[in-house]
Amino acid sequence: MADQSTAPRKAAIYLRISQDREMDDLAIDRQREKCEDLARFRQWEVVETYVDQSKSATDRTKVRPAYDRMVSDYQAGAFTAIICYDLDRLTRQPRQLEDWIEAAEWRGLALVTANGDADLTTDGERMYARIKAAVARAEMERKGQRQRDAQRQRAHQGRAPKGMRPLGYAVNGDVAEDEATTVRAIYAAFTRPEHPESLRSLARALSGAQEVAGIAPRPKHSHVVSVERADARKAEGKEPRPIELDGPWSPSTILGILRNPRYAGLSTYTPKVAQPDGGRRRSWKAQILRDDAGEPIRGQWEAIVDDETWWAAQTILDDSRRITNTSGSTKRKHLGSGLYRCGVVVEADGAVCGKRVTGGPRGYRCAGHIVRSGAAIDDNVTNRIAERLSEPDALRKQMQAEHGPATRGIAAAISEHRARILRAQRDYDDGVIEGRDLKRNRDAAEARIAELEAEQLTVGRAGRLTPVLGTDDPASAFREGSLDLRRQVIDTLATVTLYPQPRGRRGFDPASVEIDFGEEPDLAEGRSEHHAELRDDLRGPQPLEGKLLT
Structure with a gap:
């Protein structure tokens, strides 16, 4: 058995360059040559070479994949020595350096540099490494501040920012x-x-x-x-x-x-x-x-x-009402896209897919499970939700209770504060008020809107359904409402599950669409036996026949 005391150290080489503008690897190759020469001089066995190309070590938020892999390998005992060209190639972060110094002091790690500026095997060299890292860090901070000052001055002068040109502008700033x-x-x-x-x-x-x-x-x-x-x-x-x-x-x-x-x-x-x-x-x-x-x-x-168009876009993007259901979906063109769920059973123990289906020009689909045409499904869902809204039962009363005077007052207050922002913006555009006045009005209104919206969420999910639940004829209001409003109503009242159309049957089968209003045991007990038959027939993904079923 070989004597462990005389066996050569297992070493890792770490190479890094912050930015390889030419992408020719020459700078990395120069580092590699010097490090390999040092390994041969010390008679160390190089077990791995880790390379991070065009990776900064100054910004602690930047990911260095090779560095992270090297740390993991060291912790796993893959090597006991590290060779790098210069200490700042390994790290420019004093905290990271302290980790390596601790490994040298307590775990016997040998860390040396090819330029001879660091060797953590002695206390004097460890002190020098700390000083060098601190000086390098300070210089990078000064350099960063100079760059930020130049960027800020450039922006205050109204000069075009540097970097990747945006769509519509040439590199020199002219309009493309x-x-x-x-x-x-x-x-x-x-x-x-x-x-x-x-x-x-x-x-x-x-x-x-x-x-x-x-x-x-x-x-x-x-x-x-x-x-x-x-x-x-x-x-x-x-x-x-x-x-x-x-x-x-x-x-x-x-x-x-x-x-x-x-x-x-x-x-x-x-x-x-x-x-x-x-x-x-x-x-x-x-x-x-x-x-x-x-x-x-x-x-x-x-x-x-122009300014008006840009600010109009910001108003739309900032409007929380762009969220049309609790899944977080944005404005859609299909009633059930991202809302209806797939009911195919995909496991032997009866687990249901449950994923939200996607909408397309011809209907709804869940990849590998369901392909359904949309018109008949949407008509069926619309009719059944409207029927439900027409019934003077506990569900209706519960939703109306949630949607009481307090909720209506919150919605009205939010609308008033949004109108205040628009009025201030128009006054600013017309030169009636100054920018500081606009900012004061906008900040105050937005802060109050945020408070009101938080309060609105505590009142209940029905808080935004005034155009339906606040009318004498909710069913008609639902049918005549916008797509966004109808989606909100469906998402609030029910869970809609789609099953594949049974094979060999022509025409739309209502039993292939399950609508669960969630609060009534008799609804679950009274479901059509057809649904049970469908679920029994759908154990596992069903092959799609390449065409949409009705």
């Missing part, structure tokens, strides 16, 4: 008219009073999966920018970087376009410790720079949309 046309169409479709488009439908239109007036499909913007950058590098005689693949547009990208104040010609700056006013959804407005009089600072670039 072809893309700008798309940006204007996105704002117009999202803010139009009648039948506004959702974030999802706009993303699908840009991806070519759905038709929206005024919006033509186009490649994903990040793909276009990566192609431009690759072409620019080729023109400079450099090796192009990998090009991001084209693909479908994301609703989050559309949200970013609608939130970006740059399209309205407003200058922005994001402090390092920025606290958005009201959460992430309103953070763009918190970043708009204002002068001493409270007026927004205008950028030196051409606006693509």
Whole structure:
């Protein structure tokens, strides 16, 4: 058996570069060569080389996958020594350095650098490493502050921010008219009073999966920018970087376009410790720079949309009523999309799928389980909910009790405060009040709205169903209500479960749609035996026949 005292140490090499602009690995290779030479000199066995390319060690929030893997491997006993080119290649965080110093002191870790500036095997070298890490940290903080000061000065001067160009603007800040046309169409479709488009439908239109007036499909913007950058590098005689693949547009990208104040010609700056006013959804407005009089600072670039259009989009995005049901779904075009549930039994012990179905141009589906046409299902659900609303029973009384004078008063107060914000905005636009007055009015109104909405949630889920439950004829009000209102009513009153249409039967079978109002034992006991038969017949996923059933 080999003598453990004379056996060579098992060592790991850690290599890192903050930003490899040329993406040629030359800087990493230089580090690797020096570290491997040191390993041979010390007669250590290199068991693993960990490489983090274009990864910063200054920001503790940044993930370094190779570093994290190395820490895990060390804790598992894979090696007892670490070699890196320089101490700041390993870490620029004093807290992380202390972890390694503790490992050197108490667990015998040997940590050395190829440039000879650190060796944690002695107390003097550990003291030097601490001093060096503190000095490096201080220098990075000074550098970061200089960069932030320059960015803030640039923003106050109204100069275009640096970084990836947004859709609609060229690298030099000029308007790219072809893309700008798309940006204007996105704002117009999202803010139009009648039948506004959702974030999802706009993303699908840009991806070519759905038709929206005024919006033509186009490649994903990040793909276009990566192609431009690759072409620019080729023109400079450099090796192009990998090009991001084209693909479908994301609703989050559309949200970013609608939130970006740059399209309205407003200058922005994001402090390092920025606290958005009201959460992430309103953070763009918190970043708009204002002068001493409270007026927004205008950028030196051409606006693509006017202020009114941009602020109208913010009002829509900030409106909590865009949430149309308790699942958190945003505005939809189908009555049961994200609302109805799949009732297919997928396990031998009787477990039901239970996932919310998705809506499409031809109906509803749950992947691998259900494909159903939608019109007959929606008609059936609408009729049965309307019938339920017509019955003067305990459920109706309970919902009306929840929707008493207190709830109506809260809703009225919220509407009044929203109107106050709009009035202040109009007064500001007309020059009647200054920016500071607008901010004071808006902040006070939004704070009160937040309090009222929290109170509204404690009153009951029926708090927003005034247009139905507060009328003399709830059934008719439900039938004539908007899609959003009908979805809210259904989501509040019942759980709708879809089963596949029984094979061999033509026409819509009402028993394939189960509506559970949830509070009455007799409803469950009186369900059609047909439902039980359906569930018995649906043990496991059912093959789909490639066509929609009625």
